[in-house]
Amino acid sequence: MKPSRKILVTILIFLILINIILVLYNSRNYFKETLNKGYDFSKTKIKFLAPETKSLPFKNGEEFVYRIDMGFIPLGRARLSFGGKIKIKGQDLYLIKFKTNTVNFKDTETIYAQPDTFLPVRIERDINMWGVSSKIVEEYNQKEKSVKITKTELGKTNVQTINSDSELQNVICMIYYYRLDNNIELGKTVNINLPLKKIAVEAKEIRKVKLPKGKFEAFILESVPGGYDLWFDTGKNRIPLKITGAITFGNAALVLLDFN
Numbered sequence: 001m002k003p004s005r006k007i008l009v010t011i012l013i014f015l016i017l018i019n020i021i022l023v024l025y026n027s028r029n030y031f032k033e034t035l036n037k038g039y040d041f042s043k044t045k046i047k048f049l050a051p052e053t054k055s056l057p058f059k060n061g062e063e064f065v066y067r068i069d070m071g072f073i074p075l076g077r078a079r080l081s082f083g084g085k086i087k088i089k090g091q092d093l094y095l096i097k098f099k100t101n102t103v104n105f106k107d108t109e110t111i112y113a114q115p116d117t118f119l120p121v122r123i124e125r126d127i128n129m130w131g132v133s134s135k136i137v138e139e140y141n142q143k144e145k146s147v148k149i150t151k152t153e154l155g156k157t158n159v160q161t162i163n164s165d166s167e168l169q170n171v172i173c174m175i176y177y178y179r180l181d182n183n184i185e186l187g188k189t190v191n192i193n194l195p196l197k198k199i200a201v202e203a204k205e206i207r208k209v210k211l212p213k214g215k216f217e218a219f220i221l222e223s224v225p226g227g228y229d230l231w232f233d234t235g236k237n238r239i240p241l242k243i244t245g246a247i248t249f250g251n252a253a254l255v256l257l258d259f260n
Contacts, residue, residue: 057179057237060084064240066254067212068102068247076102078247078254080172080240088112093121098172100247104130107247111172114142118177120170138195142167147195166193171228171246174201178230179238184219192223199223206234209241213256216241227251 063081067074083095096111110124123138134153141147146163162168169177169192178184189202201223209218209231218241221230228245232238243254 055181057181058082058176061260063260064256065258066243067257068100069253069255070251075252076100076105077257080175080254082176085115086112091121094118094176096172096176098246109172111170113170113173113176117167118173118180119167120173123170138170140168149195162195164193164195168193168195170194171243175230175240175243175246178221178232179240184221184232184238186219192228197225199225199228201228201230211241211256213241213258218242229253 060082061084063079066078066080068076068078078101079097079099081097083097085092086095087093092115093112094115096109096113098107098109098111100107106128108126111120112122113120119142120138120140121142122140123136125136125138127134127136132153134151136152137150139148139150144163145166145168146161147168149160149162151158151160171194174192184203186203186206189200192199192201201221204220204222207218207220209216216239217234218231219234219238221232223229223245229242230240230244231242233241239256239259241256244251246254
């Protein structure tokens with residue numbers, strides 16, 4: 001009896017394993033379709049798509065942590081993250097988030113940008129300065145070369161429209177544009193049209209720099225008029241090492257501390 005029982009147990013285990021394999025095999029299409037659909041938030045009508053970043057030198061979920069310096073004084077931290085491609089109302093856009101956190105200033109920017117050009121389409125900002133909360137929404141119409149800015153603070157809403165003679169850019173979006181292949185070239189000057197000013201950014205030199213994260217060889221980009229300095233690692237990922245001009249107060253610089 002004992003050998004017969006062992007044989008029956010072995011056969012039973014074998015049949016269970018076969019059933020498990022068949023279930024997993026038949027379910028493969030379900031899981032594949034679920035992953036490709038992504039996460040659909042019906043309230044916001046935002047649908048996350050499967051990653052499409054083969055042509056980009058950075059991946060979905062990439063995040064940088066910066067120290068905010070005002071001169072030699074550290075003020076706080078900032079985080080810059082790339083959410084990849086999403087679909088909003090039938091339009092494919094890139095999602096970027098930029099968070100600033102200091103003692104008396106907190107700002108969360110949710111940025112939606114055009115693929116390829118990284119021109120801004122919509123920017124939502126939640127700000128808290130000295131305990132006063134405000135919300136700013138920037139709606140860009142690149143065809144009309146304009147931006148509508150709606151600011152709500154202390155129960156009051158103000159709307160301002162800025163018209164220009166060329167497409168409008170944003171500092172954070174500009175960082176990702178420069179990280180695309182061949183967009184940084186020594187001696188090359190690019191004219192950037194920001195909502196409140198026009199600047200020209202030139203790649204001045206390649207220099208070895210030392211940061212809290214370590215030593216890097218960096219492209220040094222400077223603006224005219226001044227106030228917007230950008231350092232990028234010369235490696236294939238074009239890591240943004242230092243950013244000046246991304247924060248609206250003072251001449252604060254973001255210095256790389258860490259990245260994922």
